[in-house]
Amino acid sequence: MAVTLTQAAADRVEQFLSNRGKGIGIKLGVKTTGCSGMAYVVEFADQLEEGDVVFEDHGVKLIVDAKSLVYLDGTELDFAKEGLNEGFKFNNPNAKAECGCGESFTV
């Protein structure tokens, strides 16, 4: 089981973390909301919670809670630019369907 991230994503995460001045990594997860069943969560992490699984990739700690991991296994986090907009993107092999905008998904 693993969760990874691209070099571009790692660079941005490091930048954001150093700018914020604190945090041990970022936390990825899923929430059961949204128009298509599940929604992604990306947050700064200040501490580990019980049941958190930590992956390290490109020098960045990716923290996933055990419950979310089943939905996220194999996911690669990417950082993308689309026109003026830029942000993080989940390449999740488990997702069977995404809502139009890709913010939520079903497995």
Next chain:
Amino acid sequence: MALLQISEPGASSAPHQHRLAIGIDLGTTHSLVASVRSGRAEILLDESGRAMLPSVVQYSDNNIVVGQAALDAATEDPLNSIQSVKRLMGRASDELKTLSGRLPYQMSEAEAGVPLIHTAAGEVSAIQVSAEILKQLRLRAEDTLGGELLGAVITVPAYFDDAQRQATKDAARLAGIKILRLLNEPTAAAVAYGLDHDAEGIHAIYDLGGGTFDISILRLQRGVFEVMATGGDSALGGDDLDRAIAAWIVQQMQRTSALDAVTERHLTQAARQAKEALSTQVEVEISIHLPAGESWRGTLDQPTLRSLIEPLIRKTLSSCRRTVRDAGIRIDDIHDVVMVGGSTRSPDVREWVGEFFKTEPLVSIDPDQVVAIGAAIQADILVGNKPDSDMLLLDVTPLSLGLETMGGLVERIIPRNTTIPVARAQQFTTYKDGQTGLSLQVVQGERDLVSDCRSLARFSLKGFPAMVAGAARIQVKFEVDADGLLHVSAEELASGVSASIEVKPSYGLGDGEIERMLRDSIDHAGEDMQARKLRGQQVEADRVIEALQAALKADADQLLNPQELELLQKELQNLLEVRANGDAEAIQAASKQLEKAAGFYVQRRMDNSVRKAMAGHKLDEFEN
């Protein structure tokens, strides 16, 4: 595929409910928009990677152009390319006389005193022009952030009065932007520098923008900002420096004929370029080619520039001195000074400001962007993206707010430089027996007489039960919200009858006016005291006169013999005459004399009414 941003722990939003918020610096010459993304505030750029949107709108027959393209067109089409419109926000036509000489537009007055600008696309107001600029920034933000905006924090000069703030809000509404809050520009700059994370201390924000100058003194205590005092000049900025240089060029050219609008644009543009070049070079070559064929070539060096801008910078420093005094501190108390606005790039300006505040000015953040960045940080907090933020920004009222009382005197409810939001209540009572209503006049200013202050609003409280004079308890509450807008309510406490008013002044008040009002209050302090004393005594005399006249009418024939009546009437006449003379001491003496003379009559009336009340009752009825 939506692109996600990193949230603070626990602050992730549900899908499609991202709390997108922006900060907008709606400037006189340039405007910027910024937003906090993944915990970092950054300026949002346009398609060509430019941060600053020139605050220029060009109107043509069927098209509206905003920004750089409009600025480029300004030289050729000055009458339809509206610049520096911020100076007109919330101003009434009659206030523009001082400005119109500098603004090359054809203005006319519409209904309600709102000035309109003639353009090829018809007449437009300052609010409409500002709305076009804001709309452009909104579209840029929506494209960049990829979603609908929850709201925006828009910055305004600290000296903006209620009318100007309201005009800014109206422009935002017209542009389809929900305003989270208006924020003073210097306060935003302090937020951008993260001064709230610093140790405690007092900071000065020196903001010399394109069109306005603001100085704010902020105090930090336990991570909380308090604006101790603000001052400045809303008609002085980098534009004026350019104009001073342009005037020098005209002088060098030995031109005597009047300048038309196109020539003036050419000259100011050349002046601005020369000024910007001189912030890094020692001297700069200026060459002017006017459309009429005339041309001129010359050199402007640093010392000359220095002498040209010095009078204007000295003017800003005297504002600083006044504001420091208003804050009740000494210059030595100020830890550091933050430089804001493009004009603070000038090494001369930095040097003079540093000398004045006796400290090296803070210049590490781009002075053009610092305000928008602070606004974005504040917007991010206001929409709830920061769960544990305790930052609180406090602003101040520029002038005292009060109420008219009997005799045309001002009762000050909220003193000037009080931090807002604020709510203050005071109890008033009735002046006459049987009074069932009263009219309230809300005034702004530092003088003691209503006639010397500015009237903001007038409303009435009607229909409370009749009582003897002084028995009614009327609670008047003044509330100033975070945006500086005033709400006044009055309630008669026994009956619960109430009335209220929202104060949106119909016309603006320039800072020159504010300054004049402040200066007057100092110059006329002695006079005001005398006037207050006189009016106070006159009100007291009127009360005595009226009470006696009412009593005489009611029962003089039963209780007084002709000699007594004549005596009282003589004293009454005396007081009436003295009252009209306008000597406070004499009125006081005459009032006392009349009261003393009428003492026996008052006693007699009281006895009489007691007798009447007891008639027909047995003594033991009163014992319980």
